[in-house]
Amino acid sequence: MIKTTAYAPVTPDTVAALADIFGADYVSTAQADLELHARDQSHHPGCHGEVVVWPRAAEQVAAALALANARRIPVTPWGVGTSLEGNPIPLYGGVLMSFERMNRVLAVHADDFQVTVQPGVCHKDLNEQLARCGLFFAPDPGANATIGGMLANNAAGIRTVKYGASKDNVLAMQVALADGRLIRVGSRSVKQAAGYDLLHLFVGSEGTLGIITEATLKLVPIAPYMGAALAAFETVETAVEAVVAVRGSGLEPAALELIDAAHAAMLRQAEGVDLTDRPTLFMEFHAAHETALNLGLETVRDICAELGAVSFRATTDTAERKKLWHARHSSYEIMVRTYSEKGFFINDVAVPISAYPELIGYIEQLKREHGVTAYMIGHAGDGNIHVEFPFASPEEYAQRQAINGMIVRKALELGGTCTGEHGVGIGKAKYMPEEHGAALEVMRALKQTLDPNNILNPGKVFPVD
Amino acid sequence: MIKTTAYAPVTPDTVAALADIFGADYVSTAQADLELHARDQSHHPGCHGEVVVWPRAAEQVAAALALANARRIPVTPWGVGTSLEGNPIPLYGGVLMSFERMNRVLAVHADDFQVTVQPGVCHKDLNEQLARCGLFFAPDPGANATIGGMLANNAAGIRTVKYGASKDNVLAMQVALADGRLIRVGSRSVKQAAGYDLLHLFVGSEGTLGIITEATLKLVPIAPYMGAALAAFETVETAVEAVVAVRGSGLEPAALELIDAAHAAMLRQAEGVDLTDRPTLFMEFHAAHETALNLGLETVRDICAELGAVSFRATTDTAERKKLWHARHSSYEIMVRTYSEKGFFINDVAVPISAYPELIGYIEQLKREHGVTAYMIGHAGDGNIHVEFPFASPEEYAQRQAINGMIVRKALELGGTCTGEHGVGIGKAKYMPEEHGAALEVMRALKQTLDPNNILNPGKVFPVD
Numbered sequence: 001m002i003k004t005t006a007y008a009p010v011t012p013d014t015v016a017a018l019a020d021i022f023g024a025d026y027v028s029t030a031q032a033d034l035e036l037h038a039r040d041q042s043h044h045p046g047c048h049g050e051v052v053v054w055p056r057a058a059e060q061v062a063a064a065l066a067l068a069n070a071r072r073i074p075v076t077p078w079g080v081g082t083s084l085e086g087n088p089i090p091l092y093g094g095v096l097m098s099f100e101r102m103n104r105v106l107a108v109h110a111d112d113f114q115v116t117v118q119p120g121v122c123h124k125d126l127n128e129q130l131a132r133c134g135l136f137f138a139p140d141p142g143a144n145a146t147i148g149g150m151l152a153n154n155a156a157g158i159r160t161v162k163y164g165a166s167k168d169n170v171l172a173m174q175v176a177l178a179d180g181r182l183i184r185v186g187s188r189s190v191k192q193a194a195g196y197d198l199l200h201l202f203v204g205s206e207g208t209l210g211i212i213t214e215a216t217l218k219l220v221p222i223a224p225y226m227g228a229a230l231a232a233f234e235t236v237e238t239a240v241e242a243v244v245a246v247r248g249s250g251l252e253p254a255a256l257e258l259i260d261a262a263h264a265a266m267l268r269q270a271e272g273v274d275l276t277d278r279p280t281l282f283m284e285f286h287a288a289h290e291t292a293l294n295l296g297l298e299t300v301r302d303i304c305a306e307l308g309a310v311s312f313r314a315t316t317d318t319a320e321r322k323k324l325w326h327a328r329h330s331s332y333e334i335m336v337r338t339y340s341e342k343g344f345f346i347n348d349v350a351v352p353i354s355a356y357p358e359l360i361g362y363i364e365q366l367k368r369e370h371g372v373t374a375y376m377i378g379h380a381g382d383g384n385i386h387v388e389f390p391f392a393s394p395e396e397y398a399q400r401q402a403i404n405g406m407i408v409r410k411a412l413e414l415g416g417t418c419t420g421e422h423g424v425g426i427g428k429a430k431y432m433p434e435e436h437g438a439a440l441e442v443m444r445a446l447k448q449t450l451d452p453n454n455i456l457n458p459g460k461v462f463p464v465d
Numbered sequence: 466m467i468k469t470t471a472y473a474p475v476t477p478d479t480v481a482a483l484a485d486i487f488g489a490d491y492v493s494t495a496q497a498d499l500e501l502h503a504r505d506q507s508h509h510p511g512c513h514g515e516v517v518v519w520p521r522a523a524e525q526v527a528a529a530l531a532l533a534n535a536r537r538i539p540v541t542p543w544g545v546g547t548s549l550e551g552n553p554i555p556l557y558g559g560v561l562m563s564f565e566r567m568n569r570v571l572a573v574h575a576d577d578f579q580v581t582v583q584p585g586v587c588h589k590d591l592n593e594q595l596a597r598c599g600l601f602f603a604p605d606p607g608a609n610a611t612i613g614g615m616l617a618n619n620a621a622g623i624r625t626v627k628y629g630a631s632k633d634n635v636l637a638m639q640v641a642l643a644d645g646r647l648i649r650v651g652s653r654s655v656k657q658a659a660g661y662d663l664l665h666l667f668v669g670s671e672g673t674l675g676i677i678t679e680a681t682l683k684l685v686p687i688a689p690y691m692g693a694a695l696a697a698f699e700t701v702e703t704a705v706e707a708v709v710a711v712r713g714s715g716l717e718p719a720a721l722e723l724i725d726a727a728h729a730a731m732l733r734q735a736e737g738v739d740l741t742d743r744p745t746l747f748m749e750f751h752a753a754h755e756t757a758l759n760l761g762l763e764t765v766r767d768i769c770a771e772l773g774a775v776s777f778r779a780t781t782d783t784a785e786r787k788k789l790w791h792a793r794h795s796s797y798e799i800m801v802r803t804y805s806e807k808g809f810f811i812n813d814v815a816v817p818i819s820a821y822p823e824l825i826g827y828i829e830q831l832k833r834e835h836g837v838t839a840y841m842i843g844h845a846g847d848g849n850i851h852v853e854f855p856f857a858s859p860e861e862y863a864q865r866q867a868i869n870g871m872i873v874r875k876a877l878e879l880g881g882t883c884t885g886e887h888g889v890g891i892g893k894a895k896y897m898p899e900e901h902g903a904a905l906e907v908m909r910a911l912k913q914t915l916d917p918n919n920i921l922n923p924g925k926v927f928p929v930d
Binding site (some may be wrong): 016109111112113114134141153154155156160164165166167178181182183184185187188189190191192193194195196197198200201203204205209221222223224227244247248249250251252286287288289291292293296299348350351352353354359379382383411415416418419420421422423424428431433435436438439442443445446447448449450461465 | 511575577578599633647652662760813814848881886897900901905917
């Protein structure tokens with residue numbers, strides 16, 4: 001059983017001990033600092049830590065964990081708070097550990113297609129630096145999340161269909177354990193078969209098994225040629241047929257995104273973007289030669305035409321490509337603006353791609369039956385869909401959550417998962433028993449082994465009894 | 466501490482209990498059966514189990530583990546014995562569990578690019594079946610290994626540079642735990658962020674944490690067009706420069722292999738294959754269009770010419786491609802034939818690609834200094850090299866092992882690993898403390914948590930005290 005009670009408060013003595021570790025300037029109990037680290041971008045209510053610390057070195061992280069472990073004080077790591085499931089909210093108070101000051105690029109290994117970074121580096125900033133070597137870190141969750149946060153949540157995004165999720169793009173990490181040990185997991189070798197894969201045990205563990213203090217990432221050469229295509233279909237079914245056909249063609253799309261008719265309509269109305277009110281695929285392709293890119297786009301055009309696409313546009317021009325993608329890229333901001341008066345939450349189910357039409361049909365049916373507004377936007381190439389539910393009252397919230405529960409259950413029934421990329425955090429812990437069955441007990445046993453006092457980001461991943 | 470003593474013998478009573486679980490026809494204590502499952506393809510001496518069982522269902526595996534755990538009897542899983550590090554040798558006797566009869570393809574999910582199989586399916590047989598759907602399971606270790614064995618060892622091979630290792634091509638598994646629980650890990654969703662990555666904890670654990678009883682694999686569309694290129698260089702350094710340049714071009718080679726001058730000479734002499742006695746790169750490229758393939762091969766030709774390649778051949782013809790690759794594909798058999806009177810062992814270090822020339826230079830230096838014969842063949846695109854050491858006596862073996870130890874140490878110093886794809890097995894356990902440091906204690910703690918009586922494939926992965 002995971003203990004979540006019996007934590008000690010952060011006393012002035014503990015604050016002084018933390019100041020010894022971090023330096024007085026890097027420890028704060030000011031209300032403003034606690035407030036700044038109380039909530040992420042999700043709908044979950046905020047919660048204050050008792051003290052904020054800003055480590056600058058792995059050894060400080062380790063020392064603070066040893067102290068907190070000895071004193072039974074919770075520690076919650078914090079990147080920049082862009083997560084969408086309450087993952088870094090310090091539910092039980094204690095130490096909020098911000099990685100804002102541990103944001104250096106430690107080494108660019110360009111010939112190895114690797115970079116070693118501190119966890120507080122934001123991925124967009126990293127990619128700006130890497131561009132001069134012609135390389136980039138491929139996972140892109142949209143928001144300018146930190147690498148530490150992305151790894152801790154196994155974040156993914158629009159490029160994952162070709163380049164994988166965060167877990168597929170990390171080779172080695174340094175991790176601070178609950179008891180203050182610092183270990184190195186993985187290797188700078190891209191092939192690894194030496195013992196247990198601790199690297200991937202910590203990736204996606206949301207800071208509940210250890211805290212990432214350094215990471216060596218896999219990089220990808222920036223493709224010399226990029227093109228985009230946008231295709232609208234009468235039904236989600238035919239759009240998904242196109243997804244399967246494009247993936248089966250051997251073209252390896254670098255992005256393969258879907259927005260539903262409702263979302264397309266909202267984007268058109270809000271921004272005047274040139275979309276029909278129909279399920280629409282956004283695609284991107286990368287190639288080493290211009291001719292190869294053009295041939296690929298022609299194949300995609302043929303596939304979409306054969307499946308009766310209502311409209312199709314493609315381009316290899318950079319400005320034009322960015323324009324085509326504008327609606328997709330700004331969908332989150334448009335959603336926030338459109339519902340600035342309301343709250344909304346986003347679900348994150350994912351299924352095998354063949355089950356995508358059934359899942360979406362079911363969601364449409366629920367929307368009709370319950371008369372709720374919701375928008376769908378998804379990484380169709382990966383079978384991942386986000387349903388965005390606006391709500392204006394606690395009652396509406398409860399109803400949307402109940403509908404969300406039905407969607408999760410359907411996704412599980414279809415062989416899928418309750419979360420493709422946002423992580424479990426607070427909101428999905430309740431689905432873990434149903435998704436994992438007896439395997440959840442194994443997860444608990446590992447948690448117990450690595451963090452017996454449950455000081456690391458408590459209240460996340462596991463349902464609280 | 467991992468206990469390796471105090472195992473109970475397999476008594477007639479235990480054999481009878483196993484016969485109750487598996488059926489009398491699927492349990493044997495015959496010498497011939499014990500002998501058939503005593504050694505893999507490595508140089509490690511064989512060792513008999515006390516009883517061989519052939520499960521046909523996951524529930525039988527689980528029941529046998531519960532029994533063995535209660536009675537403190539070791540259990541060692543067995544695929545087809547193609548591993549190269551003694552991984553399935555039953556060092557402490559006990560139950561040898563052969564997956565020969567659990568070799569069915571359970572479901573082909575063609576539209577999902579997935580297949581669900583029992584662990585005893587051999588990957589070449591699987592790919593023959595999948596060819597009719599235009600799909601394949603990409604990892605190819607050369608030998609016709611079982612899927613269970615490949616996953617347990619995280620096997621890789623010549624296609625890994627593009628398509629990843631076994632760990633990158635599995636989505637879900639059913640695993641039997643030491644105490645007889647059956648759990649499901651992972652999901653048929655290609656994106657997964659729901660809790661701890663148990664899937665990758667079991668992959669590569671060499672049967673020491675649990676036994677894989679079912680797996681859902683990721684498949685890849687067979688590329689419509691394939692081409693090959695073969696380039697010889699004056700030095701390994703320039704060959705590796707070509708590797709980096711080809712990878713940096715955005716071409717995504719499907720194979721990028723190196724054989725050293727000594728190995729090229731042996732292949733030429735033994736088989737009359739058309740090779741110069743120089744470091745030689747073997748490359749393969751996959752494309753969706755013929756024109757794209759040809760453009761790619763031209764780019765590779767330009768890269769190699771610019772780096773002063775001594776010879777270059779390329780083809781898009783299937784028969785010609787297979788001929789070009791013949792020498793590489795038959796290198797293991799040629800080695801076995803050439804040294805039929807001697808034993809030989811293969812090392813498996815891997816380093817970041819930029820360190821490849823230094824590693825190979827160091828190996829050449831050791832060969833000269835110690836006057837030993839050895840051949841190098843490597844997955845250069847991944848920084849993985851195999852040094853094949855023939856030996857004719859225990860003294861020669863000891864000397865080659867000492868040299869191997871120096872190579873491993875050098876690889877670790879260069880940021881690499883003692884094993885890129887063969888696993889730890891018996892031979893590399895001694896390098897684990899040096900490679901992993903304090904992380905090895907975490908691995909031990911996980912082993913202790915999941916297999917407290919150390920019944921699962923004991924004597925592997927961890928150095929025995």
